Amino acid sequence: MAESTPPHPVLEAYYSVAADRQSFVGELFDGAARHYNHIGRMLDLGSGPMYRRQALQRAGLRRGMRLLDVATGTGLVARGAVEILGDPRGVVGVDPSGGMLREARTALSGPLVRGRGEALPFREDTFDMLSMGFALRHVPDLEIAFSEYRRVLKPGGRVLLLEVSRPASRVSRWLMQTHFQRVLPMLTRLSTGSEPAELLMKYYWDTIDRCVAPETILGVLRRNGFVGVERRVFFGFLSEYVAVKPDR
Numbered sequence: 001m002a003e004s005t006p007p008h009p010v011l012e013a014y015y016s017v018a019a020d021r022q023s024f025v026g027e028l029f030d031g032a033a034r035h036y037n038h039i040g041r042m043l044d045l046g047s048g049p050m051y052r053r054q055a056l057q058r059a060g061l062r063r064g065m066r067l068l069d070v071a072t073g074t075g076l077v078a079r080g081a082v083e084i085l086g087d088p089r090g091v092v093g094v095d096p097s098g099g100m101l102r103e104a105r106t107a108l109s110g111p112l113v114r115g116r117g118e119a120l121p122f123r124e125d126t127f128d129m130l131s132m133g134f135a136l137r138h139v140p141d142l143e144i145a146f147s148e149y150r151r152v153l154k155p156g157g158r159v160l161l162l163e164v165s166r167p168a169s170r171v172s173r174w175l176m177q178t179h180f181q182r183v184l185p186m187l188t189r190l191s192t193g194s195e196p197a198e199l200l201m202k203y204y205w206d207t208i209d210r211c212v213a214p215e216t217i218l219g220v221l222r223r224n225g226f227v228g229v230e231r232r233v234f235f236g237f238l239s240e241y242v243a244v245k246p247d248r
């Protein structure tokens with residue numbers, strides 16, 4: 001039987017069986033979509049767009065390439081990519097949430113498509129690079145998603161996964177947990193009055209805390225045919241996973 005690697009176990013505080021996870025996540029993002037960029041600015045003090053653009057440059061995104069941004073959300077990674085490529089049509093954004101895509105449309109003129117990472121609506125060998133920003137915790141199975149990523153990339157194409165990882169040190173972990181579970185949900189509730197936005201912050205931390213280890217993510221990339229698999233870590237908790245689809 002094919003191997004299965006969910007990014008985290010069932011989180012019973014939010015949904016009771018694995019089959020309910022996707023509808024829970026869908027409602028969560030649809031409900032919080034119009035507050036997502038505001039929450040993001042509270043989270044990273046406005047450094048998020050620059051960080052995403054620099055990560056794309058580090059991974060090798062250059063003019064003339066075609067990028068698929070999976071889990072594009074409100075388009076924060078895609079916007080960084082458009083700045084680098086200088087061509088809005090060079091970036092295709094895909095996301096299952098209609099609410100998030102509506103927000104993305106206010107800032108992006110290129111193609112935006114409804115779809116999931118684990119079943120991408122694109123032909124094989126289509127893109128030079130594929131990015132996924134802070135969303136690998138939301139696909140049901142990393143094996144299926146990464147095999148899809150390899151399918152749609154051209155030979156020699158690269159995948160870039162940005163993720164927040166649980167810090168190794170107990171003190172940093174406690175600080176992050178307090179920030180994500182208490183401070184940010186309270187600030188979110190006060191500044192937006194939105195329950196889904198507050199819930200999104202709590203869920204965000206729980207998925208980070210229960211996420212499979214970085215070594216597992218690296219192993220799933222290798223098992224699904226990627227080479228040159230690497231993880232770079234910034235500030236102890238920002239992970240950039242880079243991997244290459246082999247040339248034929």
Ligand SMILES: C[S@@+](CC[C@H](N)C(=O)[O-])C[C@H]1O[C@@H](n2cnc3c(N)ncnc32)[C@H](O)[C@@H]1O
Pocket residue numbers: 025029070071072073074075076077094095096097100115116117118132133134135138139140
């Ligand atoms: C935290 S947001 C990340 C948005 C954006 N990439 C960024 O860097 O800000 C997570 C996104 O993952 C999307 N998502 C949820 N399940 C997904 C799936 N199975 N495949 C692809 N995207 C998914 C959500 O709709 C949401 O827009």
